[in-house]
Amino acid sequence: xxxTFWWRELNGSSGSxxxxxxxxxxFGNSNSANLTPASYPIAAGNxxxxxxxxxxxxxxxxxxxxxxxxxxxxxLVTGETIQMTGSIEFATPSATDxxxxxxxxxxxxxxxxxIPWWQYEGATAWFAxxxxxxxxxxxxxxxxxMRLQMLTTASSPAGPVNTKTFAITYDQx
Amino acid sequence: xxxxxxxxxxxxxxxxNAQGAxxxxxxxxxxxxxxxxxxxxxxxxxxxxSVSMLDGSFTIGIxxxxxxxxxxxxxxxxxxxxxxxxxxxQRHIQYFGTAMDSVGGGLAHIGIGWQxxxxxxxxxxxxxxxxxxxxxxxxxxxxxx
Numbered sequence: 001x002x003x004t005f006w007w008r009e010l011n012g013s014s015g016s017x018x019x020x021x022x023x024x025x026x027f028g029n030s031n032s033a034n035l036t037p038a039s040y041p042i043a044a045g046n047x048x049x050x051x052x053x054x055x056x057x058x059x060x061x062x063x064x065x066x067x068x069x070x071x072x073x074x075x076l077v078t079g080e081t082i083q084m085t086g087s088i089e090f091a092t093p094s095a096t097d098x099x100x101x102x103x104x105x106x107x108x109x110x111x112x113x114x115i116p117w118w119q120y121e122g123a124t125a126w127f128a129x130x131x132x133x134x135x136x137x138x139x140x141x142x143x144x145x146m147r148l149q150m151l152t153t154a155s156s157p158a159g160p161v162n163t164k165t166f167a168i169t170y171d172q173x
Numbered sequence: 174x175x176x177x178x179x180x181x182x183x184x185x186x187x188x189x190n191a192q193g194a195x196x197x198x199x200x201x202x203x204x205x206x207x208x209x210x211x212x213x214x215x216x217x218x219x220x221x222x223s224v225s226m227l228d229g230s231f232t233i234g235i236x237x238x239x240x241x242x243x244x245x246x247x248x249x250x251x252x253x254x255x256x257x258x259x260x261x262x263q264r265h266i267q268y269f270g271t272a273m274d275s276v277g278g279g280l281a282h283i284g285i286g287w288q289x290x291x292x293x294x295x296x297x298x299x300x301x302x303x304x305x306x307x308x309x310x311x312x313x314x315x316x317x318x
Contacts, residue, residue, distance in 0.1 A: 007273045022273045062199040072268055166269050169281060171262035173198040 003059035003172065009033035010052040013092040017052075025053065025166075027150040031093040037160065044079070045154040050093045055144040055168065062173040067113040067144050070104045074164030079153030082164070086113030088147045098149050107169060113144045144168075174283060175216045176261065181209035198261060205259070213259055215285050217303050224285050224301065226257045231286075231301050231314075242314070255289040260300055280305055286315075 007022040011031050020033035027048035028040030042048050057064050069086060076082070084103035104112070150161075176188045178201045186204060190196050201210070214223040221234035231242040262284050270276035286300035300315040 005267065005275070007269075024271055025273055060195070060197060062197050062202070066262075066264075163271055165276070167266065167278070168269075169264060169266045171264050171284075173262055 003057050003061055005055060005057050008054050008056060010054065010090050011093060014090060017090055022053065025051065025148070027051065027148075029095065042150065042152055044152050044156040044158070046152060047095045047097055048150040049095050050091075050098050051148045052088070052090050052093060053146055053148060055146075057143075057170075057172075064144075064170055064172055065115050066111045066169075066171040067115060068108050068111055068169045069113050069144075069146065070107055070167055072105075072165045072167040074162050077157055077161050079156035080161055081151040083149045083151065084112075084146060086111075086144065086146050088145060090145075097151060098147060100147060100149065103148070107167070113146055113168075115144060144170075174263075177214045177216075178204075178210060179212040179214070180204060181211055184208070201259070201261075210259060213261060213285060215261075215283060215303065217283060218306060222285060222301060222303060224259070224287060226259060226287065229255065229257055229287055229289070229299065231299075233301075255291070255297075257287040257289050260284060260286040260288060260298070284315075 007025070008019050009022050009025075010017045010019055011033055012018045023034050026035050026037045027042065028035045028037050029042050029046070029048065030040040031049045032040075055067075067086070069084065071082065082103045083098060083100035085098075085100040174188075176198075178186045180186075184204075186196060186200050188196055188198075201213075204210075210226045212223055212225050212227075214221060216222075221232075221239075223232045223234075224230070225232070228243070233240045233242065264281040264284065265278065266281045267275045267278040282305070283303040284300045285303070286298065288296055288298040290296055298315070302315060
């Protein structure tokens with residue numbers, strides 16, 4: 001079945017958040033999507049704002065599940081950590097260390113991103129899926145929400161960090 | 174890739190219907206609630222693979238020959254009492270570049286099989302993974318439990 005996948009980021013504050021389709025996932029000292037790092041640099045020893053991103057599938061399919069996310073390539077610089085959790089609800093992004101585990105650097109053995117009971121349809125409409133996450137209507141979608149954050153230490157070097165490649169696997173019916 | 178589900182009442186559901194339109198797998202799940210599923214077949218890269226929901230066996234058809242595989246090991250409790258639950262999925266992998274666009278990946282494999290719970294409550298799973306020809310193995314069997 002043909003599906004389309006894209007990423008969006010949630011910003012603003014809890015209860016009145018906004019959504020933006022992502023063209024990059026640069027980390028920075030700002031609660032905003034598609035930011036330019038040079039405009040919002042992270043001083044050594046500080047953290048980026050947490051990023052709430054959702055991957056969205058749309059199209060005609062029965063179910064998406066068993067989602068795994070990892071950093072496939074791109075070395076970390078001294079003091080740099082990227083944290084990730086796939087079991088979250090939206091909260092107002094902040095630069096406080098969220099305390100999530102470091103993102104894994106190889107395909108994990110088990111799913112590490114929850115597919116929630118709510119599903120995505122269109123720009124803002126959400127609806128509930130059936131038992132087991134099976135979507136019972138045509139033209140619908142499924143989502144994977146995650147929180148990401150970059151941490152640095154005082155020993156982190158000045159300048160841009162390395163580009164990373166992230167990867168996902170998922171099962172589709 | 175085509176699939177076909179065969180039910181106890183003699184009816185079938187195919188991934189392409191008589192009008193040539195795609196059918197979603199959810200139709201199988203919905204029908205299975207009221208009619209027993211006997212067998213699930215997949216045709217992939219010119220070969221036929223099926224899993225029996227009656228005895229858990231797999232059949233692999235290559236050209237005019239067929240190999241039947243029983244995957245129940247000694248020590249599994251009361252396999253005859255199993256209620257086999259169908260497993261079917263397509264596993265995809267995607268890599269994302271700096272523009273959050275897909276920069277590689279594709280179909281990793283197709284899985285067909287079953288899972289069941291033995292009398293001790295242990296979940297047992299058998300999956301036949303059908304790999305694209307670009308990988309080293311055409312198929313492999315994953316056993317858990």
